[in-house]
Amino acid sequence: MKYLVALLSIVLVTFNVKAQQDAVRVSYAKSITTEDLERHLLKLTSDEFEGRETGEPGQKLAAEYIGYCFDQMEYFSRVKDGYLQSIPMKRVYPEGAEIAINGKTFEQNKDFYYFPRFGDTIIHAGSITFMGYGIEATEGYSDYNSETDIEGKVVAIMLNEPMDEKGNSFLHQKDDSVLESSGNFRKKITIARKYGAAAVLLIDDELEGNIDKRKHYLERVSMSLDEPQQKGPRSQPYFFISQEMADGYLEKNGSSIAQMKKKIAGGKSANNKEIDVKLMLKVNRKKEKFETENVLGFLEGSDLKDEILVLTAHYDHLGKHHGEIFYGADDNGTGTSAILELAEAFSMAKKAGHGPRRSILFMLVSGEEKGLLGSKYYTNNPVYPLESTIANLNIDMIGRNDTAHTDPNYVYVIGSDKLSSALHEISETTNDEYTNMELDYTFNDPSDPNRLYYRSDHYNFASRGVPAIFYFGGFHEDYHKATDTADKIDFEKVRKTSELVFYTAWELANRDERIEVDVVNDFED
Numbered sequence: 112m113k114y115l116v117a118l119l120s121i122v123l124v125t126f127n128v129k130a131q132q133d134a135v136r137v138s139y140a141k142s143i144t145t146e147d148l149e150r151h152l153l154k155l156t157s158d159e160f161e162g163r164e165t166g167e168p169g170q171k172l173a174a175e176y177i178g179y180c181f182d183q184m185e186y187f188s189r190v191k192d193g194y195l196q197s198i199p200m201k202r203v204y205p206e207g208a209e210i211a212i213n214g215k216t217f218e219q220n221k222d223f224y225y226f227p228r229f230g231d232t233i234i235h236a237g238s239i240t241f242m243g244y245g246i247e248a249t250e251g252y253s254d255y256n257s258e259t260d261i262e263g264k265v266v267a268i269m270l271n272e273p274m275d276e277k278g279n280s281f282l283h284q285k286d287d288s289v290l291e292s293s294g295n296f297r298k299k300i301t302i303a304r305k306y307g308a309a310a311v312l313l314i315d316d317e318l319e320g321n322i323d324k325r326k327h328y329l330e331r332v333s334m335s336l337d338e339p340q341q342k343g344p345r346s347q348p349y350f351f352i353s354q355e356m357a358d359g360y361l362e363k364n365g366s367s368i369a370q371m372k373k374k375i376a377g378g379k380s381a382n383n384k385e386i387d388v389k390l391m392l393k394v395n396r397k398k399e400k401f402e403t404e405n406v407l408g409f410l411e412g413s414d415l416k417d418e419i420l421v422l423t424a425h426y427d428h429l430g431k432h433h434g435e436i437f438y439g440a441d442d443n444g445t446g447t448s449a450i451l452e453l454a455e456a457f458s459m460a461k462k463a464g465h466g467p468r469r470s471i472l473f474m475l476v477s478g479e480e481k482g483l484l485g486s487k488y489y490t491n492n493p494v495y496p497l498e499s500t501i502a503n504l505n506i507d508m509i510g511r512n513d514t515a516h517t518d519p520n521y522v523y524v525i526g527s528d529k530l531s532s533a534l535h536e537i538s539e540t541t542n543d544e545y546t547n548m549e550l551d552y553t554f555n556d557p558s559d560p561n562r563l564y565y566r567s568d569h570y571n572f573a574s575r576g577v578p579a580i581f582y583f584g585g586f587h588e589d590y591h592k593a594t595d596t597a598d599k600i601d602f603e604k605v606r607k608t609s610e611l612v613f614y615t616a617w618e619l620a621n622r623d624e625r626i627e628v629d630v631v632n633d634f635e636d
Contacts, residue, residue: 136617139460140545140610143452145602148609151180151448152510155426156438156597163439164430165334165478166200166401173426173447174404177475180451181408184458188409190494196405198477198488199337203227205330207396210350212360213389220329223352224322227333227396232348234310234392236265239360241384243375244269245299245311252281255306262307265390267357268299269314269368276376296349304347310392311349314368318353334481336488337400348392360388403427403477405485407494408454410461412470412620419495420620421472421577422612423486423568424450424506425479429591440597442590445510447475449609456613457620467620469501476568479507486568490575497572501625502534503579504616505569509608510600513585519604521549522611523583525563526570528555531578533626537618538580546611554583576628580615582608 154160154176161169178194181187190196208225210217217223240261243254245268252273273281296313303311315321322329358367364386406426412418424446428439438444454473460466472495478484490497512519528535542548554563564570569579584604589595619626 135460135465136614137545139456139465139617140613142456142459143449143606143609143613145606147452147455148445148448148605149597149600149602151451152440152444152597152600152602155444155447156440158436162430162437163426163428165427165481165484166202166403167430169430170403170427170477174406174475174477177406177426177447177451181406181454181473184408184455186410186458186461187454188411190407190409194406194408196407196489196492196494198403198405198485200334200401200403200478200484201337202399202401203333203335204397205332207231207394208350209391209393210352210356211389211391212356215359217352217356220322220326222356223350224318224325224329225348225350225394226329229348229394231395232310232392233395234265234348234390236309236388236390236392238264238385238387239312239390240264240266241361241371241386242266242268242303243371244271244273245303246272247302255302259306261303263309264307264385265310265312265392266303266308267312267314267352268303269372270296270299270316273375274372275378300347300349308347310347312357313349313351314354314357315351316354316368318351321351334478334484336484336491338488338491348394350392360386363388403485405477405489406475408473409495410454410457410467410471410473412467415468416470417499418469418625419472419500420467420469420616421474421500421503421572422450422453422506422616423474423476423503423572425477425485425568426475427477427480427485429480435593437591437593438596440595440600441510441584441587442508442595443479443506444597445508445584445600445605446506449506449509449605449612450475452609453613453616457616467617469620470495471616471620479568483566483568483571486571490571497575497577500572500577502531502619503569503572503577504612504619505567505572505579505581506608506612507567507581507583508590509582509584510602510605511584511587511589512601512604513587515553515585516549516551518549519601520547520607521551522608523554523563523581523585524550524552525555525567525581525583526573527580528630529564529578530573530576530628530630531626532629534578534580534619537622537626538615541614541618542611545614546607548607548611578626578628582612584608 208219247255426447429437476485569581573579
């Protein structure tokens with residue numbers, strides 16, 4: 112009987128301690144309010160910030176505002192430049208490409224276009240090798256065979272796939288990998304590279320329409336980190352050219368694209384036709400250096416302070432174009448506002464003597480819209496060691512509903528199970544105990560075509576072996592448009608998702624054991 116009484120007493124004490132601990136964390140979670148979230152968001156999306164484009168005055172003002180907010184919070188440490196981590200960058204302007212065939216010069220974004228994915232280059236060639244549709248297969252239709260020799264040559268490839276005389280695809284009953292390569296120009300380029308091609312000309316039957324459709328992208332200034340590049344194989348240059356351009360060099364041999372297609376439709380091979388021309392391909396773009404900034408607020412932990420939890424969101428957006436501001440309220444004013452509220456909640460907890468045990472880095476990153484550049488720079492140049500970084504919780508677009516959900520009480524969770532089963536379990540348990548949201552794993556599926564696991568700032572941490580979760584509200588009709596404005600934000604949804612992140616962060620920062628990396632994951636470059 113005495114044993115049962117003692118055991119009951121222990122159970123009651125344990126229960127009371129847990130209840131007290133729960134009450135503490137709940138009280139700080141409730142400090143995250145819709146009013147404060149809205150206040151931050153209205154500031155970030157004001158006209159003076161002009162859409163917060165990387166390197167522009169509006170982005171600098173946003174960085175100052177975030178730093179000011181950190182400065183108002185107690186116990187926050189500064190890094191070298193106040194709260195700023197300066198990032199060396201360079202702009203690359205899209206002008207500067209030229210194609211000349213037999214002395215005739217063609218005009219960029221009129222006769223041809225290209226995506227700025229490769230470096231400056233100049234190629235002189237004495238021929239162009241026509242490689243049909245650029246498809247490689249082990250049986251049936253294939254433009255490559257054991258005798259293919261295009262090492263060091265410029266090749267021309269038609270887009271799409273071969274059709275017979277009745278308009279049916281030669282590949283419709285072939286394996287999926289061949290079908291995929293027939294519709295994906297990058298796979299055609301990859302195959303040509305495997306065979307050693309120096310450059311690829313992709314013949315686009317709808318060139319004029321595609322230039323118009325992609326005009327904003329083609330005219331956009333690209334950005335990259337101004338860091339020494341790792342040595343490796345150079346990206347293969349490729350250009351989209353019109354059928355008229357292709358016919359211009361084919362007619363010398365008494366042929367044309369239409370005749371080539373007709374020949375293929377009749378079941379005859381049209382590949383490996385090498386035509387003598389005087390060809391020059393040139394890309395020489397204007398570049399300029401500048402700086403942008405990540406904004407870092409560091410809250411030191413107590414007995415486990417050498418271990419770091421990183422909470423991130425990007426604060427940059429698309430800026431101002433042709434007098435129109437792209438406000439980026441959901442993308443990613445919501446995530447930025449959430450991080451500021453989370454920082455304040457943990458600051459209040461520390462002031463009252465409630466931790467955290469581990470240190471927390473609250474980081475608002477720039478350059479996400481330009482290729483995850485701010486988070487990439489941090490993981491290349493970490494202020495706090497990555498080997499001491501236990502996890503990254505990343506927030507991007509949590510203020511709107513998508514068409515897949517009628518109830519706003521949901522969030523997409525991406526990456527929780529990729530590196531650490533413990534992180535996934537903590538995420539699930541925390542939600543069950545405190546927030547009871549629908550955790551949607553649609554975008555976590557490796558086969559999902561959106562590939563969101565690779566498209567936000569958590570990925571630069573995960574690719575370095577740091578377990579990460581990406582919280583996302585889904586796409587909507589105002590994504591990357593000037594109409595992504597604050598009046599359309601569901602602040603209760605932002606608050607609820609922020610609470611979920613808070614409870615997850617609280618558990619990660621205060622548990623006895625650091626979560627383990629125990630899941631093998633294959634990462635892409």
